[in-house]
Amino acid sequence: MSQAAAILHADLDAFYASVEQMLEPNLRGKPVAVGGGVVLAASYEAKAFGITSGMPGRRARELCPQLIFVDGHFSEYQRLGDAAITVIGDFTPAVERISIDEAFADVTGCTHLFGSPAAIAAAIRTRVRAELGLAISIGVARTKHLAKVASQVAKPDGLVVVDPATELQFLHALPVELIWGVGPATKARLASQGITTIGQLANSRPRALDRLLGPAAGTKLFALAWNQDPRQIQTHRRAHSAGAQSALGRKPAAERVFRPVLLQLADRIATRLREKSRPGRTVTVRVRFADLRSVTRALTVPSPLSTTLAIADLATELVRGVLADHPNEKSISLLGISVSHLGDPAPIMQLELPLGLGDARSRRKDVARAKADRAMDAIRKRFGRDAVNYTSVAANAARSVPDAFRSLAEKML
DNA sequence: TCTGGGGTCCTAGGACCC
DNA sequence: TCTGGGGTCCTAGGACCC
Numbered sequence: 001m002s003q004a005a006a007i008l009h010a011d012l013d014a015f016y017a018s019v020e021q022m023l024e025p026n027l028r029g030k031p032v033a034v035g036g037g038v039v040l041a042a043s044y045e046a047k048a049f050g051i052t053s054g055m056p057g058r059r060a061r062e063l064c065p066q067l068i069f070v071d072g073h074f075s076e077y078q079r080l081g082d083a084a085i086t087v088i089g090d091f092t093p094a095v096e097r098i099s100i101d102e103a104f105a106d107v108t109g110c111t112h113l114f115g116s117p118a119a120i121a122a123a124i125r126t127r128v129r130a131e132l133g134l135a136i137s138i139g140v141a142r143t144k145h146l147a148k149v150a151s152q153v154a155k156p157d158g159l160v161v162v163d164p165a166t167e168l169q170f171l172h173a174l175p176v177e178l179i180w181g182v183g184p185a186t187k188a189r190l191a192s193q194g195i196t197t198i199g200q201l202a203n204s205r206p207r208a209l210d211r212l213l214g215p216a217a218g219t220k221l222f223a224l225a226w227n228q229d230p231r232q233i234q235t236h237r238r239a240h241s242a243g244a245q246s247a248l249g250r251k252p253a254a255e256r257v258f259r260p261v262l263l264q265l266a267d268r269i270a271t272r273l274r275e276k277s278r279p280g281r282t283v284t285v286r287v288r289f290a291d292l293r294s295v296t297r298a299l300t301v302p303s304p305l306s307t308t309l310a311i312a313d314l315a316t317e318l319v320r321g322v323l324a325d326h327p328n329e330k331s332i333s334l335l336g337i338s339v340s341h342l343g344d345p346a347p348i349m350q351l352e353l354p355l356g357l358g359d360a361r362s363r364r365k366d367v368a369r370a371k372a373d374r375a376m377d378a379i380r381k382r383f384g385r386d387a388v389n390y391t392s393v394a395a396n397a398a399r400s401v402p403d404a405f406r407s408l409a410e411k412m413l
Numbered sequence: 414t415c416t417g418g419g420g421t422c423c424t425a426g427g428a429c430c431c
Numbered sequence: 432t433c434t435g436g437g438g439t440c441c442t443a444g445g446a447c448c449c
Binding site for chain 1: 414415416417418419420421422423424
């Protein structure tokens, strides 16, 4: 692999379920699902029955009556995910973590210390297996995209090293859906033109792809089909938005129903924003109706927000607007809020004060709200998250996913 | 009690400015 | 009768990923 860059993509196999099987030997070799009401993660044995994450527990039981449901050991997932990334970090500082169980690394500059990229990948796999008891699949290639493709091909518990000299042969034989960004919709569009392999994609006319998928997507996909991927490893990535949502089953589309939910969602988001001093300017709500169609509404304000009540009030206004525009919708099945346009980390009190906007009264209100939030944050810091709340926790906790699970999915702000 | 939750990026159209 | 053109910001929706 002479001078070519060597990128590695490492991915813990069926992570949550594998941790459960590692912790409890009786579960090994058996179909396991983490969760209950909804499947949060499934073991390979369970996936073989068609069980996927997000699937309702009842449906999963229908597909696989012997399926074993377990409560998640969420703090273990965090610890083990971190530990696996640390192992990679022992070889190179150029690590880009994608999620709790997945990372890219650039090992171009450390082969003189640790041997070939293939040897490094093998060493990482050995260490993760020995130290954590988990299988981690790794792909090695010249670009991020191809490394990711290779790790998918390597699964389960495998290593695939793609030689730059034969990379196009390798890539072109694979189905289009292995390309990052090709999901069901794009796959179907490509299939309508007889394109099912990456090789066929590579040999398509660029203009035709642009027409089929739009100029940006067409051009990007064509480049990826030729393994042209300019992306570098980014070690420090910040989130651009923070959100929270909650499925409601089927609830009346009434303010007495949606206001408490919005307050709770806003609380969850705003707490995180304040923690990292990253207030946001745009608030987006999502309302999903009973028939699963969903609508979004957004509003951008001049001065950044991070108080719970400011976000909750804006969200409430937006949801009122949605419902006013859909007078025939009598029930809602999900509510979500997302805050974007996040500022750089900065002391929030100063930013929170409207810059010459609003009257004295509204300014006083903002100050009071910021104070109340700080008090709440402080109490929770000492006594735990549930020590204080805007609404009764019991009212909503019933069917929702554990907080610990939500936290795992949160990106670093 | 009949489809989870946290994110990213792209597109298209409109408003607005110069 | 005709009606520029680029840039930026915002909103709504869609596709996708883990």
